[in-house]
Amino acid sequence: MIVNGKHFRTIWINPKNKKSVQIIDQRKLPFSFEIETFRNVKEIAFAIKDMHLRGAGLIGAAGAYGMYLAVIEAIKQTDFVKSIQDSANLLKATRPTAVNLSWAVDLMLNKILVDANKNGEDKVEQALFMAEFIANQDAEACRMIGEHGISLIREISQKKNGETVNILTHCNAGWLAFVDFGSATAPIYAAFEEGIDIHIWVDETRPRNQGARLTSWELEQQGIKHTVITDNAGGYLMQKGMVDMVIVGSDRTSKTGDVANKIGTYLKALAAKDNDIPFYVALPSSTIDWKIENGLKEISIEERNPREISHIEGIYNDELVEILITPEKNVGSNYGFDITPARLVTGLITERGICKANQESIFKLFPEYDR
Numbered sequence: 001m002i003v004n005g006k007h008f009r010t011i012w013i014n015p016k017n018k019k020s021v022q023i024i025d026q027r028k029l030p031f032s033f034e035i036e037t038f039r040n041v042k043e044i045a046f047a048i049k050d051m052h053l054r055g056a057g058l059i060g061a062a063g064a065y066g067m068y069l070a071v072i073e074a075i076k077q078t079d080f081v082k083s084i085q086d087s088a089n090l091l092k093a094t095r096p097t098a099v100n101l102s103w104a105v106d107l108m109l110n111k112i113l114v115d116a117n118k119n120g121e122d123k124v125e126q127a128l129f130m131a132e133f134i135a136n137q138d139a140e141a142c143r144m145i146g147e148h149g150i151s152l153i154r155e156i157s158q159k160k161n162g163e164t165v166n167i168l169t170h171c172n173a174g175w176l177a178f179v180d181f182g183s184a185t186a187p188i189y190a191a192f193e194e195g196i197d198i199h200i201w202v203d204e205t206r207p208r209n210q211g212a213r214l215t216s217w218e219l220e221q222q223g224i225k226h227t228v229i230t231d232n233a234g235g236y237l238m239q240k241g242m243v244d245m246v247i248v249g250s251d252r253t254s255k256t257g258d259v260a261n262k263i264g265t266y267l268k269a270l271a272a273k274d275n276d277i278p279f280y281v282a283l284p285s286s287t288i289d290w291k292i293e294n295g296l297k298e299i300s301i302e303e304r305n306p307r308e309i310s311h312i313e314g315i316y317n318d319e320l321v322e323i324l325i326t327p328e329k330n331v332g333s334n335y336g337f338d339i340t341p342a343r344l345v346t347g348l349i350t351e352r353g354i355c356k357a358n359q360e361s362i363f364k365l366f367p368e369y370d371r
């Protein structure tokens with residue numbers, strides 16, 4: 001997508017040194033736009049855990065590039081296979097909920113092990129090819145989500161005779177959370193391109209404020225009308241007829257259509273149901289965990305540092321500072337995600353089309369997983 005008039009992806013190979021990987025450091029947004037460079041797998045693993053980069057698709061791509069850097073190191077070790085397996089475990093342990101991470105790392109691992117008998121430089125080249133393939137696939141899947149999802153927005157716009165379509169979104173499921181385009185934002189960007197009048201309600205998304213800091217920044221960069229609201233405001237706006245549809249992303253989706261997404265998503269789905277407002281989840285199929293039937297029972301939910309609740313970050317005297325907002329330090333529990341049961345989801349917008357949130361419809365679009 002575009003930043004200050006220039007096209008960026010969220011992760012790429014350093015053009016000046018092919019053996020390093022670069023990202024947009026999301027901890028600094030929207031206050032400053034900084035690029036960070038990683039030279040080894042440990043640096044990437046730390047950055048994923050510490051949320052220099054975040055979002056299901058991007059974590060997956062970062063896992064893939066991390067494995068590429070792991071190969072560069074492993075060819076210098078006596079036990080190549082052990083070194084690679086250790087790196088895969090290191091990366092997979094960084095963030096448990098988004099399935100894209102283990103999906104991408106396992107794809108890389110399998111390919112790297114198949115190539116284990118090749119010479120050192122060939123192993124490196126093959127790993128780079130695979131990492132780029134995974135990143136490109138993520139970007140293309142999101143672009144296709146836009147192609148399919150625009151029909152839903154178009155339909156509402158037509159019903160409203162071209163009046164503004166108000167869409168509510170939670171967290172950041174924009175291009176910053178993927179390699180490009182985003183999932184929930186892809187239909188929004190496509191609708192904007194087509195000239196449909198849209199306005200986005202952006203949930204601030206406590207505690208890390210991905211909505212207030214990242215989604216609003218993205219929309220601003222693309223010139224899309226939006227308003228940041230508190231996480232608790234959505235229900236009221238829906239009751240007042242000020243929301244036409246909800247589109248959110250997903251960090252892991254069961255094959256039956258239950259959706260794990262940023263904490264607070266479930267409450268939006270409940271409010272949408274109560275007010276008869278369509279609630280869509282946009283996701284590339286890399287986000288579907290084909291082994292899982294019951295999201296609530298089987299998806300492990302990341303618990304993050306309670307400091308994210310007791311403190312808040314912002315700009316003071318031109319500096320990024322963190323301040324305490326609770327009586328004591330380290331209060332609070334910090335579940336990062338919740339589960340929205342399939343029965344509350346109107347539909348899933350995927351790279352292959354839109355389907356109902358149930359096993360039969362999902363397998364119709366993705367028959368190769370129906371075994």
Ligand code: MRU
Pocket residue numbers: 054055056057170171172173177178183210248249250251261262263336
């Ligand atoms: O904890 P984060 O910021 O990595 O959260 C993941 C997300 O970006 C959201 O849950 C998002 O809505 C899912 S789509 C990538």
